[in-house]
Amino acid sequence: MxxxxxxxxxxxxxxxxxxxxxxxxxxxxxxxxxxxxDTIFVNVIAFDDGVQAALLALSDADSVALSGTLTPKVWTDKNGLVKPAVDMIAHKLLTAYEGRREADE
Known part of the structure; x- marks a missing residue:
């Protein structure tokens, strides 16, 4: 792990x-x-209610930082090239929105 x-x-x-x-x-x-x-895709799964709510509040291309458990993987694209990927079970999340909320408190 x-x-x-x-x-x-x-x-x-x-x-x-x-x-x-x-x-x-x-x-x-x-x-x-x-x-x-290059870029790498991280396949994220979240079980924590707070992390779930924060992810659902985001839109495509929003910036996010996640901490959790990582598992390296590979996948093959449509051209047959093998590419790296990572699976993550997310435990914590930080977005620009979260940082602003904390600063306002």
Missing amino acids: IDGLVGGRLYGEAQIRTGQNGRRFVTCKVRAATNDG
Whole structure:
């Protein structure tokens, strides 16, 4: 298990889903820049109610920073190229909106 922090932009909209056990969760994708200028997709799942609410309040391309458990993956694009990806179980979230709210308090 890898604990990590990922910063990037929401890719599309977050989606509410329900597991077979009836438990609600939210999924989304975050596009994060790498050191060499490429991007990597982070597949995010959130079970925490606060993180879920914050993700659902965001729109496509909003900036976000997430901390949680990371699992490295690979996927093959339509041209047959193998690309890296990361799965994350998000435990905490920070957005520009969250930072403004905290500063106002």
